[in-house]
Amino acid sequence: MNTLQQPDRKHAPAFGTLDQVAIAEAKTIKLGNGIPLFKIDAGTQDLVKIEFIFPGAGATSQPGPLVSVGTNDMLDEGTGRFSSSELAERIDYFGAFLQMESTLDFSSACLFCLNKHLRDTLPLLEEMIKSASFPSHEFDTYLQNKKQKFLTDEAKVSTIARKKFTQLLFGDVHPYGHYLSQGDFETLDRQQLLHFHQRAYRADSCHVVVSGKMDPQLDLLIDTHFGDKTWSSMNTPSAKQPALIQSTLVKKHFVEKKDAVQSAIRIGRLLFNKMDPDFMGMQVLNTIFGGYFGSRLMSNIREDKGYTYGIGSGIVSLKQAGYFFISTEVGVSVCKDALTEIYFEMARLRNELIPEEELILVKNYLLGTFLRSADGPFSLADKFKNIYDYGLDYTYYQRYVQVVKNITSIDLQALANKYLQEGQMTELVVGLQ
């Protein structure tokens, strides 16, 4: 009955590579008060994501620890007109979702909703952004519960390693490096949040990114709720002086955690952000080293030795700096061996040319990853934000595709010798050695 021929299973089918990558670009308009609104009209479902971004409301702009995140988290905990529970009741009734994000460089308030509920939910977002009131009993509850979550996180070797590592790289004084501690929860007070909100959540220091399938009335609606001049700042706040980065001079660090079954490892160095001409090349090199499932670190330390469930490396681009890191959790008995193998792989990148076949694989993988990262309205919004935050335009992505396509093994070896010397690394182990 089965008359089908066996296909050729020994050889891979023919495949194509991406030559040009077309990204749907954001359209720009301005609200009545000058707020730039960037629109990405894409997707198949009748829904929308509206994100208000405040670049002056991130941790780098805050007067003290927790002020930025506390202010952002509490936007929905009560306003001039609505109590916390009234807001929650309305948001939930209209099937909407809020996502408050507070990062080192900015804070944002984001609303997800079906288009049919847009008219009911936008006024709520307006209330939160313009008139959050930070009621004191809500503040107490918030702080108490946030502290308990903090203590749970602090019991994980991976959390300790992540926080301690950036502290080593940037120093505790710099907001990028501050090690949040229990004491920070004791000193935070509600007035700080009120002041920070008044200063940082202002029409003239914000922009809006909207993505999804656009309601034809969307511009008008957003302008109605956010386009007035009443919430612009009275006076331009003076730019905060960037704090000094003070890296540790000691290269190897160990934090003991008794009873640990695994130790967390972090190895890395200060690098640069995406404005540097070497950034894109380093992204390719990082991918080969530890940036994808088939990376050298994964192949050696997981797939050959079985020391870990996962190991990876990455480059973090921040507004004022950037860093490179390797991260893993390994069985305590193989911690030393894992460290040896990590440095072995690093040396191999400096001393040997990457074979052509591996390089082609990684290039194609990166181009496919790029395509995935630009799929769907929300991803396209992220693509836009990633360049806008640095004052870049969409040609950045064309350059990226060209760098990925054209970089050679010789270029990559030179980058490894420049930036991946063992002596340049800071090493941290948390757990048992």
Next chain:
Amino acid sequence: MIKFNRFTLDNGLRVIVHSDTSTQLACLNILYDVGARDEDPAQTGFAHLFEHLMFGGSVNIPSYDEPLQRVGGENNAFTSNDITNYYLTLPVNNIETGFWLESDRMLSLAFSEKSLEVQRSVVIEEFKQRYLNQPYGDVWLLLRPLAYKVHPYLWCTIGKEIKHIEDARMDDVKAFFKKHYTPSNAILVVSGNVQFGEIKQLTEKWFGTIPTTPKPVRNLPPEPVQTEYRNLSVQRDVPSDALYMAFHMCSRTEKGYHVMDLISDLLSRGNSARLYNSLVKSNQLFSEISAYLMGDLDKGMFVISGKLLEGISFQQAEDAVFHELEKLKTDLISDMELQKVKNKMESTIVFGETSVLDKSMTLALFELLGDAEGINLEVGKYMAVTRAEIQEAAQTVLRKTNCSSLFYQALKH
């Protein structure tokens, strides 16, 4: 409305094709109807270990990942108590590579000893990382055997203990493959910027020659009805006390599933939900609390879990939860509150249909449940739930004698 077409190959492989022209990607999702519930009680964790071995090379292709990465693709997989699901996405013009790779590992694996040895270690490290080296990591290793005495949901997908993983042998691997990884036990979903005719032809070419064996018959012992409240207390080095309460509920395909899902939302979805409002905000007993379904296909668990604030006893906390549950049983909820959770559910479902990968997984799951068309009926089923059904289900399920409570106590230093 998700449109799709489907067909079945002679060897029993069920195929669903969904076309979405808004993307430049394609997605292949293969669901195998095998999970941790199908394991031998003396060899738990095997379905999940096996999932790792599916990446260790197949009969004609030494490495699974490399050829996929070479054409810009990416993949992953997960194992649950019910199913094992593999998925990949890649630029649509390279879709045939996906067919080549997935069909070869359905045909046969390489069964490499080295791969088995390494993946045993990797999975043991996964066991440590996720279940032993995290605060509260072992909760499910404790709660499942408290709630289940007979049904295989009594163990976690990672397995009962590390020793079961250490003991896995190649003969077991081969037998497991032969029994469960057959075309008749799989559902393939292809989605993205694809044409039905082309996909049908590719499927026949690559999967059509895989020999068939009968779909394995599942015959699991049903869990006896629980008649008494169960309680377990443990002490661990964690920052705060945590309470876990598990109630037995109906299976995924029974009518009551959607009712219980809405009850979990009434209790803990969003900041206006009952447990959050009452036990976190008004009476400060918990720092966080949530209610959720495990999503089990067989008769499953409805769970409430929360972290206690300093100075609150387990008794106080548990009584307060039961007090909230009691309200659902005695008073009909308002139309407005029911509408609220329905609206939220509708949003959740629509937002879950924005990516081809999510759509593919959902289509595969509904096909397993009986009919992929279920994906389009789901909102209607939630909308049809009545206030009386909520009250009835609460009375049936959320009883103390149907509850297994775990008191996870923080050691005082």
